[in-house]
Amino acid sequence: MPRGIAVVAEGTAEPMAQFFTLAAEVGSETYGICSTRFLDREFKTVRYELTVAVYDDQTFSYEEDMQLRIKGQKERFHHRDKNRLKRAQSA
DSSP, X not given: OOTTEEEOOBOOOOTTOSEEEEEEETTOSXXXXXXXXXXXXXXXXXXXXXXXXXXXXXXXXXXXXXXXXETXXXXXXXXXXXXXXXXXXXX
């Protein structure tokens, strides 16, 4: 996530869910997005989504989509990131 953005996202999942999504919208009074003045003016993040998948082999993956309204552009820009991580074993 670029510097100067705070996101409070929410989602629902069953206690042992292996797949869930969190989301936040700009302007929400409960689960929202707040940015510095510069980012708000030039690269405003308007939606944030994070999908997590937990696997039985001590790994999990995430896919993140930050939707930005870039000054001077009509279409939203989707800044996407994804990765799969493995739990480190203690020594």
